[in-house]
Amino acid sequence: MLTTAPSPELIDALFNCSPVAMWVFDRETLRFLAVNDEAVRRYGYSREEFLARTILDIRPVDQRDGARAAVDLPDGSARPRHWLHRTASGEVIDVEVRRAADLELAGRPARLVIIRDVTEERRALASLRASERRFRAVLEHGTDALVFQCAEGKIIWAAASARNILGCPIDQLVGRQGLDLVHPDDRAAIVAARADSLARPFERIRGVARYGPREGPWRWLEVVRENRLDDPAVGAVVVHLRDVTEQKLAEEALRRSEESFRNVIESSPDLVVVAREGLAVYVNAAVLGALGLAREGVLGRPVLEAVHPEDRALVRAGLSVAPGASRPEVTEGRLVCADGSSLSVEFRAVPVDFAGAPAVLAFGRDVTERRRLEGRLAVADRMSSIGSLAAGVAHEINNPVASSLANVGFLAEAMAPHLAAVSAPERRELEETLRDVRDGLERVRVIVRDLKTFSHLDEQALGPVELRGVLDSACRLAFNELKHRARLVRSGLEEPVWVQGSEGRLAQVFVNLLVNAAQSIPEGAAGQNEVRLAVRRGDDGRVRVEVQDTGGGIRPEHLPRLFDPFFTTKAKGVGTGLGLSICHSIVRAHGGAIEVESAPGRGSCFRVALLGCVPAGPAADPEPAPAPFPRVSVLVVDDEPGVCASISRLLKAEHEVVTYSSSRTARELLLSGARFDAVLCDVMMPELTGVQLHAAVRERAPEQAARFVFMTGGVFSAETRALLANTGRPVLHKPFEKAQLLAALRELQESTR
Template identity: 50%
Template structure:
C-alpha cells in the first residue's frame, strides 16, 4: 500500500464536504467523545496509549470501519501508522511516502474526492485531518469506511477537534522531551566540567556538586552536599573584596579566594557566581589556580635569580678593583719587608721582639685572605654569565673545585665531601653552563640531607674517562632519595618535591637541556631512604691539545719602558706606579679621555695598561680611537679587567686581537707581562 500522488497535490485538490452533505450522527455523542478524549489527553502517561485510545474513540464516534494515526518518520518524512483501530491484518505497518498535509488542511475520500493518504483495500470513503504543529504538521488522523458515505460537517469538526487535542498532547510531550534532553545535556556538561561546579540554594547550602568539586573540596558527595558555602572559605570575607556568598544577594560575582579541602589543604581558586539559574538556585564555579600561582611564584623567583646573577657579575667586577690594589699593595709590602727584615734583625737587640718577621707573618695572612676572596669572586664570575654560550675545551678539576667552593656553605653542615676526580681529559662544552649544572647537582644533593648530621652522610664528587671519548662526572649523596613515582618526572619543568620557597622546579630541567645541547646526557639512580646519584656524561674535547699544559717560556730580560696606566679607580693606578717606579717610567691617567689627551699632546709610550670598563669612555672605545690615531700604540694595549660582564665587552674580547689580564693580579704577573712585551718590542726594533 502506498500513497497516491504528492501530498501537496492532495492539499490543493482535496474535496471539502459541503455543509448539507449527509445527515449528522448527532452532535451530543461527538461532543461526549471529544470530552472523553480531552480527559484522556490530560491524564495520559505517554502518547502511545493516548493515540490508540483516540483511534478507538474516533471509530466509535464516527461509526467508521477503521481509524488510524499516521506520524512522520525522520529523516525521510514518510508517514507510518503509529496507532489504529479496526485496520485489516497487515495494514498496521503501512508506510506512506510523502509528508502530512499543511496545518488545518482536510482531505476527504469518496465520490470525486480523490484518494486518501492511507489507501486501504475496500475503502469507499475516508476523512483525514492533519495535526497542527509549531513548524510542521505532527501527523494525520483518519477515518475509513467500506461503503459509500460523505462525512457530515459535525463529524469533520469532531475529527479536527480531535486532531487539535492530540496535537496539543503531542506538542506537550515533545516539549517535555526537549526539556528532559536539555536537562540531560546540561547535567552532562555540569558533571564533565573541568572546573568545580556547585549548585546552592537561597540559604547558601550546597545542593549539588560535580566531580571536579568533589576532587577540589574532598569529603565525598555526602560530606559536601548540605554544607554552607561560607564554610568553604579559608578566610572570613574582607570588606570590599568579592566573596563566594555574594551570589546569594542575587548578584553576579567574580573574584579570587582560598578554599579548604576536607583534608585541611588550602587551594587557591578563582570563582564566578551566577544567581538564579533556577528559582531559588544559584551556580558557583570554582577554578583551581593553585598550580598556576605556584608557577608564577617560581617564574618570579627564577627571574629574580637571573637578575641576581646579572647583578653578581657587576658586583664581582666592582670587588675585583679594590682587590686588585689590596693584593698588589700586599705584594709590595711583602717584597719591601723581605728586603728590610735582615737589616732590622741586625739593628734590634736580642730582647726586642722580631717585628719584621711578625709583620711578614701578618702580611702573609692578609695575602691568604685576599687570595680566598679572589677565588670566591672568580667562582662567582663563573656562575654569573647567563648569556655565555661559547663552547670549547673545559678542564673539569678546577671547574668542579669552583662548584664545590660556591656550594660549600650548603654542604658542610650536612655531609662530608669526598672527591675522586681522576686525571680526566677536558670536555667539550661551555664552562659557565657546565658550572651551572654541577652547582645545581651539588646543591640538590646537599638539600636532600638534613642539617646537623654531617658525620653520618656524605656527598661524593667523582669524574672518570669512559670508552668512546666520553667523560662521566657523578654527584652522589646519601640523602632521602627520590620516590619511584616521582623519578620519571624529575626533569619536567617546575616539578619539585621541595617545600615552598626551596627551589623553583626548573633546575634539573635546565640542567638536562644544557647537557643535551652539548651532546651529553644525564643519568639518575635513586633508592628511597638511601640516596641519589646523578651522572653527567659529556663528550671529551678533540685531540687538538686544547687544555693541555703548555711549557713555560723562559723569563724575558727586563727592559725599562714608558708605561701608561689608564684606570678610573685611582688606587689601581697608584699601586702599579708605586711598585714599578724603580723599574719603569709609569704615567697614570684617570680616564680614557685623559689618556687620549696625553697621546694627542705628543707623549710617547711603550705600553698601555687600560681598564676595560670605565664610565664616560670605555677601554674598548679608547682602543678604537688609538687604532685610528695611533695604530702602533693600539697594538701595544693590554687590558686589565675585573670581569667582562657585559655582552659588548665579551664580544670585543672575542673579536679583537688584544691581551687581557684579570684583576686582581699579582705584581709578578705584571712584571712578567711588561718584560715579555717590552723585550719583544726591542727585538722587533733591532
C-alpha cells in the same frame, strides 16, 4: 374588506394603543391622513408634520420613484414589503410594511398600514451571516484543519484546509481510516488517545503525532480530540489538527543546541558551577576532576564546603550578584580537593535562570599553575637582582684585591735583594708572611669568582677534572660541619676518576651536599651517625657520586620542590633555599643529573651523575721564560686610585707609567695628541666607561685605540659585554699579577709591531 368608515372609538384603539407604528394615507394623493402615537415617537415627526407630508417625503430621495407601488401592497395575509424610511433626525431605518386594510376616510379612499422597525434585526442577521461566512472561510482555508470521525476512526467529513495539512485531496480523505495517515511509530499513541476519547465524552484529549501521505513527507501535528458522538447536532468525534512542524523542528534544534552546549560545558577545561540558594545544582566534569569527587558528592551540597575556610567570605561576596548587574568582577579563592591539596581558582559569577528558577552561574579557571609560574618569575627576578648585586660586589672587591695582589708582588720583588742579609729563621718568617698574605688574597679571589658564577654571567670552560681532588677539597671544606655530627665514610676513591666539568663548580656542588647532609643530623651523636661519600663508575660511561646520610629525611610532599629556588626544609633563618637550586643548575650545565631518595626517619641519598672522560695528557715541558721587551710608555686609566698606584709600582722600574683616575681627563689627554705604547683602561668607570673612551679615541686617533687593553673587576650588562666584544681588544680580569700584566703588554707590542 371594510366598506364603511370605522367608528372614532375603533380608530383611537387601533392607533393609540398599538405597540407598532401605524398610519393611514390617501391612496390617490399619498398624503398622511392619520398616524398613531408609536409612529410619532419612532419617526420623530409631530402629528401635524406627518399630516403635512406624503409617504414619499419619508423615503430616501433615491427610492421615492418606487413609493407609488406601496398603493398596490397585497392584503394583510400577504408577504410584507421592506422599505427604507428616513426619520426626522435624518436616520435611515429598515422597516417592514404590511397592509392592514383599505377604507374610506372623510369620503376619500384610504389605506391603513402597519410599520415594524426591523433595523436591528436586519443588522444582527447581516452580522450573523458575515460571521458564518468568516467561519466557513476559516474552516475551509485556515492553517488549522477540522475532521469528523466516527467511533471506529473513519473520516466522515473534512474541511478543505485538511487537504494542505494532511497532504491528500478531500475526496481521498473521506471514508478513509485516520490511522492510515499516522506515522507507524506514532500509531500506538493515537490508538490510545482515541480509546481515551471514547471513554471520556466531551473532554478534550491532546497529543502530538506525525501525519502525512504514505510516501511522505511527514509533518508534526497537534491533535485535539473531542468525543461528541452523543451530541445530536454533531454526532461525531471532532478532531482538530494544527501543524506544529516548525515548532517541533525549532524545539529539536534547541534540544540539539542545548545538548551541544552541555557537551561544550562538560568538555570545557574551565570550572562551571550553577548554585541556587548556596547549593550546587550543576557542576561540569572539570569541577569533579579538579576536586577529585563524584557528582553525587557535590550536587545538593553547599558550594562553600569546597572553598578554603580563609577564602569563604571573599567567595561568598563574589557569588552574591544581583540581576542586571554590570560586567561581573573577577574573584579569586582556593578550593580544597578531596586529597587535601588546594587549587587557586579565578571565577566570575552571573545571575541566570536555571530550570525555571533564579540561580547563579560561576565560571572558574584553575590558575594554580599560573600563580606558581608567577612565583617562579618573581624568584627569577629576585635571582636576577641578587645576581646583579653579586656582580656589583665582585667588581667592588676585585679592585682592592687586584691592588693588594699587585702590591704583594711588588713587595716580594723589592724585599728579595735584602733577604740574604737577614738570618734564616727571620727570612723564612718573612717569606711565610708574604705567602700567607698571597694565599689570603687568593681565597678572596675565589670567593669573588663564586659570586661572579652566581650571577650566571661568567661561565667557566669545561674540561677533564680529576674527581678525587675535587672531593678531597670538598671534604676538607665541609669538615667543620661534619665533625660534631657524624663520621665521614668514603669509598670508590682508591683510583683516579676523571669527569668532564669545572673543578670549582663541582667542588661547590659537593660542599653543598656534604654540608646539607651534616645539617640534617643533630649535634652530639657523631659516633652513632655517618655520612657516606661513594663513587661508582657506570656501564653507560657516567660516574655517579652518592652523598648519603642518616639524618631525619625529607617528607614526601617536599621532594618535588626540593630543587626549586628559595625552597628550604630548614628552620627559618638557617637556609636560603638557594643551595640545591644552584647545585641542580651546575650539574645540568655539566650534562649530568641529580636526584634524591629520602623518607622521614630513614635519611637521604643524593646521587649526582657526571660525564666520564679520559685523563688529560701529560703536562707539556715548561716554556722558556720570555725574553724581556723594550721599555714602553703605559697609560693607566682606572677610577680606583689604589689600582693605578699598584700597577705603577709593578711597572715603573721597567716602563714609563702615567696614571689617571678620571676617564674624562684621560680622553682629553689622548684627543690632544698624547701617544702611548699601551693604554690599560678599566671597563666600568663613572664618567665615561672604557668602551665609550675607546670609541671617542678610535674616531680621532684610531692608531691609539688599537693599543687599548681593557681591565675588568666584575660583570656588566649584556649590552656592555657586546660592545666590549665589538672593540676586538684584549681583556685582563682583575685581580691579576705582574706576570699576567707583562704578558698582556708583550702580546700587545708584538701585535702592533
